[in-house]
Amino acid sequence: MEYADLVLAGGRIFCGLNEGFVEALAIADGKVLATGTTAEIEALTGEKTRRVDLGGRVAVPGLNDAHMHLLMLGIGMNEINLRPESGVRSLEEIFKRIAQEVAVKPAGEWIRGGGYDHFELSEQRHPTIEELDTIAPDHPVYITRTCGHVGIANSAAMRLANITHDTPSPSGGLIEKRNGKLSGLLAESGMRVVTDKIPPLSRDELKAAITRAAGFMLSQGFTSVMDAAVGMGYGMEELHAYEELASAGELPIRTWVCIYGNHDGIGDQAHAQGFRAKRQTGNLRYGAMKVFSDGSAGGLTAAMSEPYVAGDPNNFGIFCYSDAEMHKSLKHYHELGYQLAIHAIGDAAIEQVLSGIENADSAEHPIKTRRHRIEHCGFLSDGQIERMAKAGIDPVPQPMFIYEFGDLYVANLGEKRAHASYPMRKWVDAGLHPAASSDAPVTSTNPFQNIYTLVTRKTKVGSVIGGDQCLTREEAIHAYTHFGAYTQFAENETGRLVAGMAADIAVLSKDIFTCDVEEIRSDVVCDMTVLDGKVVFERQV
Numbered sequence: 001m002e003y004a005d006l007v008l009a010g011g012r013i014f015c016g017l018n019e020g021f022v023e024a025l026a027i028a029d030g031k032v033l034a035t036g037t038t039a040e041i042e043a044l045t046g047e048k049t050r051r052v053d054l055g056g057r058v059a060v061p062g063l064n065d066a067h068m069h070l071l072m073l074g075i076g077m078n079e080i081n082l083r084p085e086s087g088v089r090s091l092e093e094i095f096k097r098i099a100q101e102v103a104v105k106p107a108g109e110w111i112r113g114g115g116y117d118h119f120e121l122s123e124q125r126h127p128t129i130e131e132l133d134t135i136a137p138d139h140p141v142y143i144t145r146t147c148g149h150v151g152i153a154n155s156a157a158m159r160l161a162n163i164t165h166d167t168p169s170p171s172g173g174l175i176e177k178r179n180g181k182l183s184g185l186l187a188e189s190g191m192r193v194v195t196d197k198i199p200p201l202s203r204d205e206l207k208a209a210i211t212r213a214a215g216f217m218l219s220q221g222f223t224s225v226m227d228a229a230v231g232m233g234y235g236m237e238e239l240h241a242y243e244e245l246a247s248a249g250e251l252p253i254r255t256w257v258c259i260y261g262n263h264d265g266i267g268d269q270a271h272a273q274g275f276r277a278k279r280q281t282g283n284l285r286y287g288a289m290k291v292f293s294d295g296s297a298g299g300l301t302a303a304m305s306e307p308y309v310a311g312d313p314n315n316f317g318i319f320c321y322s323d324a325e326m327h328k329s330l331k332h333y334h335e336l337g338y339q340l341a342i343h344a345i346g347d348a349a350i351e352q353v354l355s356g357i358e359n360a361d362s363a364e365h366p367i368k369t370r371r372h373r374i375e376h377c378g379f380l381s382d383g384q385i386e387r388m389a390k391a392g393i394d395p396v397p398q399p400m401f402i403y404e405f406g407d408l409y410v411a412n413l414g415e416k417r418a419h420a421s422y423p424m425r426k427w428v429d430a431g432l433h434p435a436a437s438s439d440a441p442v443t444s445t446n447p448f449q450n451i452y453t454l455v456t457r458k459t460k461v462g463s464v465i466g467g468d469q470c471l472t473r474e475e476a477i478h479a480y481t482h483f484g485a486y487t488q489f490a491e492n493e494t495g496r497l498v499a500g501m502a503a504d505i506a507v508l509s510k511d512i513f514t515c516d517v518e519e520i521r522s523d524v525v526c527d528m529t530v531l532d533g534k535v536v537f538e539r540q541v
């Protein structure tokens, strides 16, 4: 008889939406050996079995962030964190954090930071070039606003980019001047004039960034992620960095690769070099191809069938490609065997993508079994949901968008469209697999904040957006585990705790199924993460 390597008991273990709860679980050879009563599992223990006492806590299947940017998150983690939630509420705090970097970095080295929001600062304004020069006269400094569309550079950075008071703004961008002098503020293509001068990261630095972000994800109970646009920043180098880590057995988390396939991306190059669907290297699996179809609803750029109610009354948002170009691209990648993972937020963009996928259907390449996905999929009609169900297309939403941007959606699109956005309940009832995700670093990776939003539909100021679309707590965990696995063709390996499936488990500090609902957001943290039967994270208390 086979003895367990590891046993979890003394609390409640949620094995899956249909499987429900058990008292104890045994692991052997990286897989779930059995689930059952304490007595049943106790019978499987031997001398070498390690026991984890849950002490009344709850364990769930390892979480799956089905759309985030692991590499970008890791790169950002090495930059100065200026996000409001990290305590940046004044310009003084921004300057203090930059000064700390100046003190330890040799002169001439770039200092990068990101995530500040001037609306959250007591001064209600951006830092200026003079202020940054005072703190960092000899280091090029470049920091970005939380949206990623605005950056501030100091004089040393401007000099490296050959920007003077006389440099005009490039088309599609801004190099801001006040009274004829540079203010430090750059926007859109104006940012690229500076960022082009920042030396690219080496492959080792890319690998370190992936490892850093993966460790952070493990500490929050994640055992699987999708990197949603590999190749967007550093081209093929990103694929090679992932591949090197995975082939050395050093990729810390299961990763579903989504290749960046826009026209300026690496789709065809990656295919030609053998990075094809169903390729697998250790923890790393390939399958998806990312194409963008529109912008964002917060930024008034998601393509809508009716105009926005804020700003220009004739603004319907933007399309990245014409219908013909998009349809051609989707058919092309579909026929190459990839799972399409198309960024579409507005209903007009979703229409373009849906008709494009339907168009790509053929006897030789049927769409039904391919599990194509629409990333974000924020604003859509009931008819479009029906078509998604018929074509086997799943949405991959970010509950945190409701928390962070829900009130902005009301302002930009009006009550009706905002409340109908990200309709989790309708998707679940239609038999779709809406895989919960964070889109980090766009929003926080915190899964408990996300689960809180799934069950309450509350924004950060407490308003409820689409209260009829709430999920139960069990369904929310299901969306964060099984649905993610399903979108990665892994539903028989991960996402539930069933004998024979991977022993990927998160032990939570509190019973997320019974605690006060507000405590999901404020109190629950991950205490322990198990991946392939090995304890890969333990919170120090």
Ligand SMILES: [Zn+2]
Pocket: 067, 068, 069, 228, 439
């Ligand atoms: Zn994304």
